Amino acid sequence: MNAHVSAPQAPALVLRVEGLSKQFEMHHLKRTLFAFENIGFDLGEGEFILLKGENGAGKSTLLRTLYRSYLPRAGHAYYHTKEGVIDLASAADVDIAVLRRREIGFVTQFLNARPRVAAEEIVAEPLRLAGMPHGQALAEARRWLAAFGVKPQLWPAYPSTFSGGEQQKVNLARALILPQRLLLLDEPTASLDRSARRALVERLAELKASGVAMIGVFHHPEDVAGLIDREIQLETIRIADEPDDVAE
Numbered sequence: 001m002n003a004h005v006s007a008p009q010a011p012a013l014v015l016r017v018e019g020l021s022k023q024f025e026m027h028h029l030k031r032t033l034f035a036f037e038n039i040g041f042d043l044g045e046g047e048f049i050l051l052k053g054e055n056g057a058g059k060s061t062l063l064r065t066l067y068r069s070y071l072p073r074a075g076h077a078y079y080h081t082k083e084g085v086i087d088l089a090s091a092a093d094v095d096i097a098v099l100r101r102r103e104i105g106f107v108t109q110f111l112n113a114r115p116r117v118a119a120e121e122i123v124a125e126p127l128r129l130a131g132m133p134h135g136q137a138l139a140e141a142r143r144w145l146a147a148f149g150v151k152p153q154l155w156p157a158y159p160s161t162f163s164g165g166e167q168q169k170v171n172l173a174r175a176l177i178l179p180q181r182l183l184l185l186d187e188p189t190a191s192l193d194r195s196a197r198r199a200l201v202e203r204l205a206e207l208k209a210s211g212v213a214m215i216g217v218f219h220h221p222e223d224v225a226g227l228i229d230r231e232i233q234l235e236t237i238r239i240a241d242e243p244d245d246v247a248e
């Protein structure tokens, strides 16, 4: 009898990064600052990559470049959609805007609080934009605000008056309420209390199990130890940028 053993199938590719580099021109100092150089990796559905490196190694800049807040100097970031492949490094802004609305989420510790919009409306908005009726979206938003430990009396209030931790919880609830295909996580647990951290990790585990791909920087990586598939270490690039700096 011929036993046929098939190799485990690799998860469907979500992102292939090749030779990605980013530098900042410090015009006033007439210097170039190299944030990261020649980064490459693959990320599949349901995979979680932890970004590591010392302060200033370029972790946040890499996440922002993948979200296209920054344009890279060189390289590619091929994002695989159901319709085809799009290079995040060179796609038109209008295509990036569509991806940000539907597929790629960016989660930070900072809330971009809008004046005179209630916390529960801010959290419900992604569901409403996706077509959910208002009442249902609000109910779901309240469920998530409760899960992250935001007190019910704050739900109809404006987050601009909230504490830093409360604002962060609103931000996380909004960012994670609608499953996306790719989540970029920039220290989302910073300044969260323990129960909110637990709620966040539970939600990330749920999203991972449903196939969401994630790349994240975590101040306390032990929080997400059970989710990590691979780690990428970014090295701080030291360049002697003036002839005088070169050791004799």
Ligand SMILES: Nc1ncnc2c1ncn2[C@@H]1O[C@H](COP(=O)(O)OP(=O)(O)OP(=O)(O)O)[C@@H](O)[C@H]1O
Binding pocket: 024, 033, 034, 035, 053, 054, 055, 056, 057, 058, 059, 060, 061, 062
């Ligand atoms: N907009 C910018 N203009 C100029 N330089 C920048 C800019 N953003 C980041 N940098 C520089 O790029 C380098 C990488 O910064 P980045 O914030 O990505 O590091 P990090 O690894 O996330 O650091 P940390 O662990 O401290 O958060 C740093 O030297 C920083 O000063």
